[in-house]
Structures are given as C-alpha cells and as structure tokens.
Amino acid sequence: MKKIHSRFSVARGFLIFWTLFIGIGAVAGAACMLIKPDGSLMGMQGLLPYFQVLPLAEILYQDYLFPGIALLCVNGLPNLLAAALLLRQRKAGVALGGGLGITLMLWICIQFVIFPINFLDIAFFSFGILQAVTGYAAWVFCRQEQFTVSAADYPHIGTNPKRLVVYFSRMGYTKKLALEQAEKTGAEVYEIQTTERTAGTLGFWWCGRYGMHGWAMPIKPVTVELSCYEQVVICSPIWVFGLAGPVRSFCKEAKGKIKSADFILTHHTRMHYAGAAREMERLIGSSANRVISVSCPLGKQTGIAVF
C-alpha cells in the first residue's frame, strides 16, 4: 500500500527534536547549577556579577540555586513534557512545543540584557525562533490534514438539474463551500480537475508559479454541458491575489455558454478580490448576478462579503 506523505508528521518530528534538544540541555544545565550552586561545574563562577542588575538580585542571584530551579521549571521540564506529549501523538504537545520556542526567546532576551552580546545567546535565540516556527507549521499542517469534506453529507445535491455548482479545490476548503451551496439549491456539482501537480508542498509552489504569472493551468476536458443549466455557480480559490489557474482555464472554455452566473471566491485574508471576479466575467463573457467572497483560513469561515 502506498504510504501517504504527511507534512504534519515531518513537522512533528522536527518539533520532537527541538523539545528534546532544549529540554535535555536545560535539565542538564539546571542539574549542574543545583549540584554546585557556585556554578563551578559549568565554569560559571565569574558570571554571577552580571545577574546583579536583575530585581531581587540580593535574594535570588547570590548563587545559581534560583537560576537552576528557574531553568528546570521554565525550559527543562516543560520541553520534556511537550516531547512526551508529541511522542504520544497528543495535540497539546504541538501547542506546548511551539509556545516553548517563544518562552526560550523571552528567556534569551533577559540574557541579552544582562550579558554582553555573545555567540551562545544568539544561537539559542535562533533555536527559539526555529522551535516556534516548527510548532506553528505542525499546528497548520495538523489542521490541514484533519480537514475532511464528503459529498455523502449533502443529500440534496443533484435534486435540481437546472442548477450547477462548479469548483476547483486543492485542500477542500472551496469544495466544502461549493457542496454547501449545492445542498441549499439542490444543484448538481462539477469538479474542475487539473493535469498539473497541485497537492503537497511542491504542488503549492507550482500553483504559486501559475498564480504569480496569472497563467491558466491545463485542466482535464470539461464534461458538463454548461448551456443546459439555468444557473451556474463557479467557485474558485484565490491564488496570489487573483483567480486560481484551473478556474481561469475553465472560464475560458465556458465563454458564451453560461446563461446566468454567480461566483464564490475563497481565500485566506479579509480582502474581497473583486479583480478576480471581474476577470471571471471577462473570461465567460457575461456579468455575475452575485459574487460571494469568503475568507476561510484553514477552512474556518471568518468573513464574508457579497457584491
């Protein structure tokens, strides 16, 4: 059986690395400070004067006991907990692991204030950035891979042969809106299929290339007779501030064949992308009755504009 490539698994693997790397390092450092609070195990005796600029220094920073406890509780144990959660496939590990990247950056900010600028602080600040970014990527990929939509959940689709909903969708977000629209009116549904690679990370960049140039992406032959329908709703994602390449090809083929058109545009941001709707009108050769512009980052609808 072909193994499905999971971007979440890759990001999760990297996050486990970061949480273990930072967690084990912090626990080891904290252990050295607690075993020898004078800092002699790590050759840090000479650094204590730098801590004296911190609040309550006369109580907390006369040796490495408090810094050791703080290191253990802030960076050590929480990172190991995040690693354990990630290894046990718990989603909380993603949020905790990513959040601890920010914690590490804040910790190093304190070190930036008290120590002269040095290589180790810069390196660990960079590790914090990488850990936080890895956590965010894992969270996004997890949401993307868990997003599912099935035509079986929309029983009224296809009960009204006078209406058609056409869509192209990479991740399923536009598909969901298309199916919801068809469910409301009983319309039939047609999926535009492209012959190019659109799935996964490479597919994303390939689509971006088409989007950037405003190119039409080759599609499989259109198998619906568009002139048979009283109303056609065309649903398109936005690619690089414009129309998605496969929908551009479809609209070209649909020129002069659609009696009455509506458009649904889906995108990540809160912009309306009226320019994409105008391009669709130009390509099909007629004006839309209604354009619905939906922001749906990661498939969650956060805004809608109708014009």
Ligand SMILES: Cc1cc2nc3c(=O)[nH]c(=O)nc-3n(C[C@H](O)[C@H](O)[C@H](O)COP(=O)(O)O)c2cc1C
């Ligand atoms: C190559 C590419 C470029 C994109 N450019 C934009 C953009 O400029 N603005 C925006 O809001 N969303 C942009 N997006 C996000 C998609 O429009 C959005 O995630 C859409 O809901 C995806 O629908 P789908 O899952 O049905 O393909 C882009 C997505 C891709 C793949």
